[in-house]
Each structure stands twice: as structure tokens, then as C-alpha cells.
Amino acid sequence: MESAFILMISTLILVVAPDVKAEFPINKTNCGVTKYCISEPADCDPEGNSTCLFGSLRLLSQTPPNGINLHNELSGNSSGYIALGLTPASGGNTTLYICAKNNSNNGSIFFTVMSLNSANSTSPPTLLNMTMPMFSGNVTSDKIQCVFNISNLNATATTRSTPDTMFSIKLGTGSVDSNGNIGPFTASKSTGPLDLANLLNSTVNATTAPTTTMSAATSVMPYHAALILLSILGVFVLGMA
Helix, strand or coil: CHHHHHHHHHHHHHHHCCCCCCCCCCCCCCECCCEEEEEECCCCCCCCCCCCEEEEEEEEEEECCCEEEEEEEEEEECCCEEEEEEEECCCCCEEEEEEEEEHHHCCEEEEEEEEECCCCCCCCCEECCCCCCCEEEEEECCEEEEEEEEEEECCCCCCCCCCCCEEEEEEEEEEECCCCCEEEEEEEEECCCEEHHHHHHCCCCCEECCCCEECCCCCCCCCCHHHHHHHHHHHHHHHHC
16 A cells, blocks of 8 residues: 555656646736747737737746756747747757647647757658647637746757757747648747846847748647546555555
């Protein structure tokens, strides 16, 4: 019985730790105060504005040498998906954090993370070998909103005393086909290199991005897994009593 209880607690810590607290609707409150915001049009408020494509990043903690932990918000109107992209300032692929509307499943929301070739936007994407971040999302008609956390973000995989936290940010949209497959990414806004560990002191302004597309494919992470696991473990513990 004792060993079963220890197993349950250990598993709960593993599943629940990445959880995300969300407040909808997303708005621009505290932009420049506690969070860095990027939007198109500039300085728009996603609350009550159907044309505002909006993203925000807030530093949660630094975990040297592993990287930093960020809390992120995304909001925008799209019949497909909205996405926040991070590109290492030192070069390399863009990581897209995608909140999408699944029109083949009653317009439900799903979240996926893809690695896109920044040097050749038409090349096939590569699925990231990573634990998918937990997220919370909301879809109303074509308005998509979601929040998610990024853990141990680091622009380099090499071991060093301090992480590389210099990234450029992209904000954009794309399509989702009838089978739920992610279509090309179109960047609407982008920044120059920013230190994501010191965002509120950054002076680099966001600029409207030229029309570019990046191919992508889906990878869906069910967010009901924790509830299912809790039910299974509860039955197991009762059986051991």
C-alpha cells in the first residue's frame, strides 16, 4: 500500500507540474510592466478587437545553466491557427508554438510545437523530440486564444555556465486543412534579436514582417491525460488497500 501511494504522488508531480493558469479574454494589460508584447497592428488590444494579432512573453524564472521559463499568451482571428515563433539570434531553425482550430472536430482547439527551417521556408518541417507544453485555450468563432509555458528555453544545446537567451520573435497565422494538418506559416510581425531573460529592458522594436511562408505539420498533445491518469491510479490504490 505504501509503495503504491509513493508511486501515485511521484506520478502526480510529473504530470501536474507543467500546468498553466489562464485568464480569458487575453488583453494588453501590463504590457511593458510585467510582460513583453508584440502585436499587429502595433499596440492593439486583443480584447474586443477582431483584427488584433497579439502575443506576449513573461519571464517566470531563470534556471541556469538550463535556460529560462516563460509564460506566453497568443490571441488572434484565424480560421486555421495562430503562432509564436522563436529564432535563435545565433542562427538556426525557428520553433513555432501553434494554437490551432480543428475544423474537422467541431472547431476544437489544439496545440503543437514545430521546428521550421529558417534558411529554406519551403522545406519540410521537423517534429521536435520534446515533451509538449501544457496549455489552456479558447475558441470563439474564428477567435483563437491560448496560454502556455515554455520550460528551460536555451538557444544552444551546449553546456555553459549561463544559457543563451537571445532570440528573435515572430508572430503569424496559417491554415489548417480538413484533416487537421497545419498549413504554411505566414509571419505578420517580427523583431530583431532580444534577450528573453531581460525582455522588459529590451529596446528593439517589432516590425511588420514581409510575407513569408513556412511549411508545417501537426502534432497534437491531449491535455486530458492528467485526469485519465489520476482515475487509473485512484483505482489502483483502492485495489491495494
